[in-house]
Amino acid sequence: MKLEKKFDASEAEGRIYRQWEESGAFKAGANSEPGADSFCIMIPPPNVTGALHIGHAFNNTLQDVLVRWHRMRRHDVLWQPGQDHAGIATQMVVERELAAEGQPSRQELGRDEFLNQVWSWKEKSGGEIINQLKRLGASCDWSRNRFTMDEGFHDAVLKVFRDLYDKGFIYRGKRLVNWDPHFETAISDIEVEQVEVNGTLWRFRYSLENSLTYAHPISFDSKGNPSGWEERDYLVVATTRPETMLGDTGIAVHPDDARYETLVGKTVRLPLVGRSIPIVADEYADPTKGTGAVKITPAHDFNDWDVGQRAGLRAINVMNPKAEMTLEGNLEFLDGCEPAPEALTLDGLDRYDARKKIVAFAQAQGWLDGADPDQHAVPHGDRSKTAVEPYLTNQWFVDAKKIVGAAMDAVKSGRTRIIPDQYAKLYFNWLENIEPWCISRQLWWGHQIPVWYDEEGNQYCALSEAEARAMAGGRVLQRDPDVLDTWFSSGLWPIGTLGWPAETPELQRYFPTDVLVTGFDILFFWVARMMMMQLAVVEEIPFRTVYVHALVRDEDGKKMAKSLGNVIDPLELVEKYGADSVRFTLATMAAMGRDLRLAESRVEGYRNFGTKIWNAVRLAGLNGCRMSQGFDPADNREAVNKWIVGETVRAIEAVDRALDNFRFNDAANAIYAFVWGRFCDWYLEFAKPLIGLGSTERVEETKSTVAWVIEHCLKLLHPFMPFITEELWAVTGERERMLIHADWPQLATAGLVDEQADREINRIIRLVEEIRSVRTQMRIPAGARIQLLAIKLDEASRQSLSKNEILVQRLARVERVEDGGIAPPDSVTISVDWGEFCLPLADVIDVSEERARLAKALGKAKEDIEILQNRLQNPKFASGAPEHVVEETRGRVERRRSEADVLQSALYRLKTGD
RNA sequence: GGGUGAUUAGCUCAGUGGAAGAGCGCUUCGUUUACACCGAAGGGGUCGGGAGUUCGAAUCUCUCAUCACCCACCA
Numbered sequence: 001m002k003l004e005k006k007f008d009a010s011e012a013e014g015r016i017y018r019q020w021e022e023s024g025a026f027k028a029g030a031n032s033e034p035g036a037d038s039f040c041i042m043i044p045p046p047n048v049t050g051a052l053h054i055g056h057a058f059n060n061t062l063q064d065v066l067v068r069w070h071r072m073r074r075h076d077v078l079w080q081p082g083q084d085h086a087g088i089a090t091q092m093v094v095e096r097e098l099a100a101e102g103q104p105s106r107q108e109l110g111r112d113e114f115l116n117q118v119w120s121w122k123e124k125s126g127g128e129i130i131n132q133l134k135r136l137g138a139s140c141d142w143s144r145n146r147f148t149m150d151e152g153f154h155d156a157v158l159k160v161f162r163d164l165y166d167k168g169f170i171y172r173g174k175r176l177v178n179w180d181p182h183f184e185t186a187i188s189d190i191e192v193e194q195v196e197v198n199g200t201l202w203r204f205r206y207s208l209e210n211s212l213t214y215a216h217p218i219s220f221d222s223k224g225n226p227s228g229w230e231e232r233d234y235l236v237v238a239t240t241r242p243e244t245m246l247g248d249t250g251i252a253v254h255p256d257d258a259r260y261e262t263l264v265g266k267t268v269r270l271p272l273v274g275r276s277i278p279i280v281a282d283e284y285a286d287p288t289k290g291t292g293a294v295k296i297t298p299a300h301d302f303n304d305w306d307v308g309q310r311a312g313l314r315a316i317n318v319m320n321p322k323a324e325m326t327l328e329g330n331l332e333f334l335d336g337c338e339p340a341p342e343a344l345t346l347d348g349l350d351r352y353d354a355r356k357k358i359v360a361f362a363q364a365q366g367w368l369d370g371a372d373p374d375q376h377a378v379p380h381g382d383r384s385k386t387a388v389e390p391y392l393t394n395q396w397f398v399d400a401k402k403i404v405g406a407a408m409d410a411v412k413s414g415r416t417r418i419i420p421d422q423y424a425k426l427y428f429n430w431l432e433n434i435e436p437w438c439i440s441r442q443l444w445w446g447h448q449i450p451v452w453y454d455e456e457g458n459q460y461c462a463l464s465e466a467e468a469r470a471m472a473g474g475r476v477l478q479r480d481p482d483v484l485d486t487w488f489s490s491g492l493w494p495i496g497t498l499g500w501p502a503e504t505p506e507l508q509r510y511f512p513t514d515v516l517v518t519g520f521d522i523l524f525f526w527v528a529r530m531m532m533m534q535l536a537v538v539e540e541i542p543f544r545t546v547y548v549h550a551l552v553r554d555e556d557g558k559k560m561a562k563s564l565g566n567v568i569d570p571l572e573l574v575e576k577y578g579a580d581s582v583r584f585t586l587a588t589m590a591a592m593g594r595d596l597r598l599a600e601s602r603v604e605g606y607r608n609f610g611t612k613i614w615n616a617v618r619l620a621g622l623n624g625c626r627m628s629q630g631f632d633p634a635d636n637r638e639a640v641n642k643w644i645v646g647e648t649v650r651a652i653e654a655v656d657r658a659l660d661n662f663r664f665n666d667a668a669n670a671i672y673a674f675v676w677g678r679f680c681d682w683y684l685e686f687a688k689p690l691i692g693l694g695s696t697e698r699v700e701e702t703k704s705t706v707a708w709v710i711e712h713c714l715k716l717l718h719p720f721m722p723f724i725t726e727e728l729w730a731v732t733g734e735r736e737r738m739l740i741h742a743d744w745p746q747l748a749t750a751g752l753v754d755e756q757a758d759r760e761i762n763r764i765i766r767l768v769e770e771i772r773s774v775r776t777q778m779r780i781p782a783g784a785r786i787q788l789l790a791i792k793l794d795e796a797s798r799q800s801l802s803k804n805e806i807l808v809q810r811l812a813r814v815e816r817v818e819d820g821g822i823a824p825p826d827s828v829t830i831s832v833d834w835g836e837f838c839l840p841l842a843d844v845i846d847v848s849e850e851r852a853r854l855a856k857a858l859g860k861a862k863e864d865i866e867i868l869q870n871r872l873q874n875p876k877f878a879s880g881a882p883e884h885v886v887e888e889t890r891g892r893v894e895r896r897r898s899e900a901d902v903l904q905s906a907l908y909r910l911k912t913g914d
Numbered sequence: 915g916g917g918u919g920a921u922u923a924g925c926u927c928a929g930u931g932g933a934a935g936a937g938c939g940c941u942u943c944g945u946u947u948a949c950a951c952c953g954a955a956g957g958g959g960u961c962g963g964g965a966g967u968u969c970g971a972a973u974c975u976c977u978c979a980u981c982a983c984c985c986a987c988c989a
Contacts (some may be wrong), residue, residue: 005949194987201989238989252989290989301988376988387988422918426984429917433985520984551983588937591928599926601938608951609937619948665928669936684948769955776955782944813946864933876969885932885970892933 003618003731006611009578013723017134020726020740026139028506031741032076039070040078040510042494042543043140044518044526045148047086048122049093052132054552054598055519057570060138061583062549062590062664063517067139068719069659072744078510080497081133081140083126085149087446087486088183088383094118094445111444111481118445122147132571137579137722139740146497148489149447156496157489158450158463160537165451165461169403169536170439172396172451172459176305177438179391181323181351182384185442186395188485189435190524192388194377201374202242202359203291205234205367206251206268209276214262235260235268235279236369238290240376241300242362243354246273246325246333246346247318250296252307255281257292271367272358275337280311299392315392321442323351323389351389396440396449396482400532404431406539407531416531416541419662423520423548430524437529439485446483453478491529494542516543519551547662549590552598573603580721581607587720588672590664609672610724613717616680617710617728623691625706626733633708633752638690638698639804641705642757644683647674648712649747655716656748668720675713682765683709689810707732712745760800764807766832771812771839774828777853778845785815791823791836792902801835814839829854829906833895836902847910854907861900868893 024030041063046056063079071077094117095106106114126147133140146153164170177186208214213233217226237251248270253260264281284307285294298308298315308315316333320326327333327347342361346354362368379388408431410416411424418424440449452460452468454475462468468477489496498507518527527546534542552568573582584606589598633645651674658667683706690702710732718725718739729739771788780786788808790801798819801808805817823829826842828850868889871877878886 003948006951194985197988199988203989240988244988286989292989294989303987303989374988377986378988426918429985585937589927599938602926604951605937608949611951612949615949615952617948622948669928672936680949681953685953688946688948772954773956776943779943782946782954810946868933871969874969878969880969881932888932 003614003621005615005618007578007614007724007727009580009723010575012727013135013137013579016723016726017137019738020139021142023738025738025740026079026141027143028078028141028510029076031071031074031737033074036074036076038076038078038509038514039067040080040513041067041515041517042497042513043079043081044516044522045082045084045146045490045493046129046133047089048083048126048129048147049086049089050083050129052129052136052570054568054570056129056133057136057582058552058586058590059517059519059549060133060136061586062547063515064136064138064583064722065587065664065667065719066515066517066659068722068740069744071139071740072715072718072742074743076509078144078506079138079140080144080146080510081130081138081142082146082148082493082497083129084486084490085122085147085446087441087443087483088185090118090122091443091445092183092383094121097121106444114444135571135574135579137583139722144497148486148493148496152499153489153492153496154447155463156492156500157447157484159501160492160533161447161450161484161488162461162463163537164398164403167536169399170396171399172394174392174394175397175436176299176302176390176392177395178379178381178388179321179323179393180381180384180386180388181321182381182386183443184321186391186393186438186440187381187388188438188487191382192379193382195380196375197378199240199374199376199378200371201238201240201290202362202371203236203238203369204242204245204271204295204362205236205369206270206295207234207367208232208263209267209269212263212266214260217259234367235263235293236291237293237295239295240374241355242358243325243346243351244297244300244318245270245295245358246327246343246354247297247299247316248273248275248277248295249298249308249316250277250311250313251279251293252282252285252296252311253279253293254283254285254287257285257287259287260293270337271365272343272361273333273337273339274343278311278313280307280313282307282311300390302390305390317392319351319389319391321391325349325351325354395438396451396480396484397436398439398488400434400437403532403536404434406535407431407528410531410535410541416544416546418546418548420548423523423546426520427523427528431528437485439488440480440482441485442481443483446486447489449480449482449484451480453480487525487529490526491533492537494530494534495538500538512541513543514545516546518546518548520548521551523548545662568598568600573600577603577607578610578723580610580724583722584609584668584720587664587668606672609676610721612680613675613713614724614728616675616684616713617732619684620706620710621732623688623703623706625691625703625710627704627707627711628700631704631708633705634750636701636705638701638705639757639760639800640683640686640690640807641701642754643761644679644705644709646753646758647678647683648709649750649752650674651678652712652716652745653748659719671713671716671720675717679709679713685811686761686807689806693806714739715742715745718742760804763797763800763832763834764804766834767830767837768808768811770830770832771808771814771837774830774839774853775813778828778839778841778850780841782813785813786839786841788812788814788817789821789823789827789838789840790817790819791821791838793819793835797834823906823909825909826850829902829909831857831899831902831906833899838906851907851910854903854910858900858903858907861896861903865893865896865900868896 020026067077067079178192180187213231215229216232218230219228221227235251251268263279267276267278270277284303296304296307296313298305298313299317318325318333325346327344346357380386381388408428411418411427418427450461450463454472454477460468460471462471494513498504498511500507530542534540570582581603585603636642636645651670654670655667658670687702687706691699693699714725714729726739729735808817823838824840826845826847827838827840828845830837872889
């Protein structure tokens with residue numbers, strides 16, 4: 001075995017990944033024992049248009065850790081991969097590409113040809129994200145890769161639609177929806193995000209009809225009661241959206257608003273339009289907002305729609321799907337009014353142009369009452385980033401209220417567990433207030449709604465046109481042109497990928513799935529809907545555990561987004577530091593329930609960790625450390641060897657416990673602390689002198705133990721750092737199987753933890769630390785070999801010391817250890833909790849410095865003793881605290897006392913010796 | 915406006931009732947034949963402020979401050 005000084009990740013990663021793939025290591029059930037438990041994770045399918053961002057890297061690292069861990073435990077593992085067809089995103093990408101290449105537009109191509117273009121784009125560019133996941137080391141069963149527009153998946157989607165339709169959970173209706181004028185489609189509530197804008201609040205005067213006037217209060221006394229009035233023949237309304245006035249069909253005032261009570265039931269004349277509209281009383285009007293009188297535009301505002309329904313006001317749509325004004329020939333608009341000629345010049349204008357022009361008219365014609373700057377939130381489409389328009393159209397809805405119960409019960413009863421708990425709260429909160437889900441989209445790329453209409457407008461929901469025609473008695477039918485919301489199909493991801501509606505073996509074996517690993521940003525979009533839909537369709541939960549992880553944010557805590565330019569490209573990090581380093585970093589940052597901010601320095605630190613273990617293996621190799629035939633760590637005689645075996649077992653336990661509880665960071669940190677802090681820093685240094693002894697039993701045992709511990713380190717680390725560990729696995733022995741399929745260590749009950757050896761070695765460690773510290777403080781040259789005298793030791797300590805003398809000599813760089821002497825004058829005293837030592841250094845030490853050192857240590861010890869003493873003397877402590885805490889405190893005070901005694905007498909000696 | 919979370923070392927973050935931690939950075943020393951992507955020894959924190967519960971609080975409660983995110987809000 002010959003190893004370079006460092007692991008060449010860029011060379012090795014591709015090669016190792018190919019080995020895994022070619023050997024079928026990722027396949028469902030690979031390495032499983034007959035009759036093993038199954039373990040299934042569904043990947044949150046990335047968009048086909050997607051490029052791997054740091055959030056994907058994080059999400060998939062956690063999944064891969066779990067998957068590899070279970071696979072090594074020989075469970076029957078399936079990690080189901082796939083991509084989402086991402087309706088809007090993909091259609092947008094392809095349209096943009098067509099435009100860039102000077103090709104005909106979507107509309108010019110027509111539906112069928114455009115869809116061909118999308119498919120060929122998907123064939124060409126849609127697999128990129130898979131390659132990127134592979135770079136990361138993701139061990140998905142790629143042979144089962146699915147796409148949400150696959151034929152089989154498509155069939156499942158249509159069947160679900162029909163099932164839900166037949167059960168009355170899906171209906172069509174003309175309702176106000178959030179309309180995205182850029183993509184010209186409806187979107188659902190949760191695809192809308194509020195954006196704060198600095199706008200203007202305009203006030204308009206609408207004339208009262210029939211020569212009506214009223215007294216409007218304009219001044220108030222100190223108590224706030226009106227004291228001055230003005231006679232008005234108009235009513236002032238305030239709006240941030242003047243263009244919607246064209247569709248006004250009423251004015252609402254609060255029923256208790258004294259200012260306007262004489263006006264309720266009267267009418268005003270709408271400027272420009274000339275429509276006569278009523279003043280109605282409605283609780284919605286808030287006397288403290290605006291002027292207290294609010295214009296009502298039922299067709300372009302959700303609240304106004306409700307008011308309109310209550311007051312019987314008409315809803316007049318004044319825009320087309322592009323959010324341009326449509327007035328000419330708009331029968332609804334023209335009905336019952338004669339617009340001024342100026343009004344018709346607005347026809348066809350974009351809503352914002354119309355807004356400007358209307359304000360200009362108002363000013364010119366004297367009905368602009370005023371304007372004030374106003375900051376308010378405007379709803380925007382989350383993909384188009386343009387302001388959405390409440391818009392009255394025919395759409396399909398899932399009556400979510402009818403299917404939400406089972407989804408809530410499943411979590412309440414604990415059949416599905418959401419962790420951390422806080423997200424369960426969020427989940428309930430959203431489901432309790434759920435609104436109908438608008439699932440139709442006026443797009444082409446997606447699952448076309450399986451409904452046909454006859455000439456009379458009757459609808460037939462069927463899985464095929466032939467079936468629909470049969471239902472319609474052979475009438476001429478036309479298919480609904482709309483497609484389904486992408487989240488409708490991804491809501492079926494668990495059963496859809498496992499072959500439903502067929503009764504496949506995979507469905508039998510892996511459903512319900514075990515864990516869903518996801519970010520909280522799609523808790524509503526995806527998780528809640530999967531719960532609802534799976535339960536509605538197959539009456540079974542889709543997963544037993546939902547692990548919700550943090551979002552990766554930039555250094556300012558902002559969500560990373562291309563538009564913000566704060567994206568960290570995980571592949572750049574992979575190229576620079578290797579996939580293992582990136583994975584390990586992400587795992588250590590997976591503390592539950594928090595956002596995480598990524599600092600590149602940490603990736604570098606964990607890259608160094610990889611190099612560290614690489615070199616530990618090198619050291620072992622250079623010393624010919626191999627496990628001897630039939631080596632059993634339980635037979636070890638040497639205390640250090642027993643000790644490190646016990647530490648290994650503890651590390652394994654810590655990792656298992658952490659992963660059982662999805663504490664990825666605890667698992668990663670436990671491995672790190674063990675491999676670097678225990679194994680490399682201490683054990684390997686102990687092993688060096690032992691191995692140097694020549695060919696004895698002690699040497700063989702130590703060499704075997706080194707190899708044994710390394711093997712366990714590689715196994716423990718493999719789920720986190722699969723590449724470097726697989727590489728080292730191959731060079732450290734003749735292997736029957738690759739590490740990915742090696743047996744996860746199960747040693748909890750093997751009785752390998754030896755308390756006696758632990759105590760012994762921990763004592764040695766403390767002594768070495770103390771000697772090193774003193775050496776530095778006394779500025780003893782590192783190369784200088786000095787003598788160590790044991791002054792006061794009990795019999796047990798004396799034995800531990802003599803057995804491990806060689807370790808102390810080497811690590812503390814002392815020449816020999818002499819026992820039972822009396823401290824010579826001007827020596828340096830070393831006090832540990834198990835004995836007193838000294839370094840005779842009369843010619844080297846500065847007595848006053850040594851005195852200061854001792855005094856400082858003594859002071860600290862006395863301080864501690866006092867604190868602990870007070871605690872023990874408090875009767876409430878003795879009675880209130882648990883037994884073991886009291887015991888521990890007693891032990892601590894004892895140890896500190898014996899240390900203090902040593903320091904005290906050393907100080908005394910120095911003084912008298914002076 | 916409603917909700918959730920955060921505030922711990924210079925920076926990025928762990929730690930949820932019993933001795934303040936990690937990585938990076940900083941200081942000093944080091945060619946001890948695995949590793950300078952290293953080793954050794956250090957410095958650095960009244961755990962955002964205040965009050966309370968408790969024998970004991972970074973941890974639980976209340977309160978204030980600041981920040982972030984989610985939901986609602988286009989008069």
